[in-house]
Amino acid sequence: MGKSDPIIYTLEQALDKGKCPVCCCLATATTRSLANLLYEFVNDPTTRDHLRASGGFCREHSWALQQMGDPLAHSIIYADLIDGFCVKLQENMKESRSGPAFLAEKEEPCPVCLDEAETEKRYLDGLLKAIHTSAFQEKYRKLGFLCRPHFQAVYSQTRDGKVRSFLTEVQLEELSRLSAELKEFIRKSDYRYAGELPGTERDAWIRAVRSWVGPNDLKTN
Ligand SMILES: [Zn+2]
Numbered sequence: 001m002g003k004s005d006p007i008i009y010t011l012e013q014a015l016d017k018g019k020c021p022v023c024c025c026l027a028t029a030t031t032r033s034l035a036n037l038l039y040e041f042v043n044d045p046t047t048r049d050h051l052r053a054s055g056g057f058c059r060e061h062s063w064a065l066q067q068m069g070d071p072l073a074h075s076i077i078y079a080d081l082i083d084g085f086c087v088k089l090q091e092n093m094k095e096s097r098s099g100p101a102f103l104a105e106k107e108e109p110c111p112v113c114l115d116e117a118e119t120e121k122r123y124l125d126g127l128l129k130a131i132h133t134s135a136f137q138e139k140y141r142k143l144g145f146l147c148r149p150h151f152q153a154v155y156s157q158t159r160d161g162k163v164r165s166f167l168t169e170v171q172l173e174e175l176s177r178l179s180a181e182l183k184e185f186i187r188k189s190d191y192r193y194a195g196e197l198p199g200t201e202r203d204a205w206i207r208a209v210r211s212w213v214g215p216n217d218l219k220t221n
Pocket residue numbers: 020021022023024146147148149150214
């Protein structure tokens with residue numbers, strides 16, 4: 001199924017994980033690009049120049065990178081960023097400018113965010129392409145479900161009425177199931193039913209957050 005197109009193949013594989021396939025593929029791609037970046041930052045001074053221009057990574061990706069370990073790479077990256085910032089602070093002490101350089105300077109966007117946006121677009125396009133194949137569509141009907149941001153993104157990216165209703169049907173089915181589980185959790189929280197054993201609804205609240213905003217880290221695999 002879709003083996004000729006690696007994007008479609010990866011999406012198809014991700015359906016088995018029971019989570020938003022776009023989020024899953026994105027997490028794998030971002031983890032890979034973070035690992036590559038760590039390697040490049042240590043070995044390539046031009047990459048470090050780019051990083052200085054962006055003022056490092058955004059908060060989310062700074063911590064994702066930190067979680068990957070590599071104290072030496074981090075020491076090199078942050079010594080560089082901190083020294084660059086110190087130079088600007090010292091310049092500011094010497095010259096009495098109207099506005100300090102370290103505040104006024106417009107920073108480039110986080111390089112991982114830029115990378116991620118491109119990858120996300122590739123997977124959203126891939127998903128729309130894949131849905132046109134009957135094998136993928138069949139599997140998606142059984143296992144597919146997108147987080148709300150990716151559902152909105154995919155939906156607005158197509159004008160095809162059939163694709164839109166197919167996506168909506170699958171989404172509605174899953175969301176209704178999730179909502180029922182949340183209500184079951186609420187019901188069992190009542191002291192009158194406290195004796196009943198917990199079922200699949202016990203972690204529905206976590207799945208609800210994930211389905212609403214997407215995952216909070218790269219451990220989506
Ligand atoms: Zn998603």
